Amino acid sequence: MTKRTKKVGVTGKYGVRYGASLRKQVKKMEISQHAKYTCTFCGKVTVRRQSTGIWNCRSCKRTMAGGAYTVAYVFTLPRTHDDKITRIQLKMEEPNEEIKTNIFCHSTPAAAAMRSTLRRLREIAEV
Structure with a gap:
């Protein structure tokens, strides 16, 4: 498949609407919300966004709360x-x-x- 967009990426669906600066902000949010993140429990890169603030690891089946667009959690291993x-x-x-x-x-x-x-x-x- 050929590359369809040079700069706009996922915001190409908006066309020329809404202004360039707003589309850049939306692009940043959409890229981060559709990305995969590392699970702090199993260590695999399988955490995906389920809905606003709910993140789900597809490997260990854990569901965790986080940010709306990124996994904004800081889990550490249990300490003694x-x-x-x-x-x-x-x-x-x-x-x-x-x-x-x-x-x-x-x-x-x-x-x-x-x-x-x-x-x-x-x-x-x-x-």
Whole structure:
């Protein structure tokens, strides 16, 4: 098959209508929404858009939420409790003492939540 469009690509269906700049924006969105993405669960390039914000992996059959036009998710592999404790301890050991005292010494809801999270993670690590 010969190449039919030089510049317009998927927006050739709109012809001369709607203006060049709008067609360029639509082209960017349509290319990203019709592309295949890498599945973070199985690692294969089989994630396709099912509908607005719903993305489906055709290999492992998982359905996930994401952006409307791109898979805007950031999934990481599950971490162990030890990793979380280490990350929190590294945050506590940062050289900026003012931030450390503001987070852990004041009785704000965020500080209380951080202290209780640390306490629970230490209990889990000991068991």
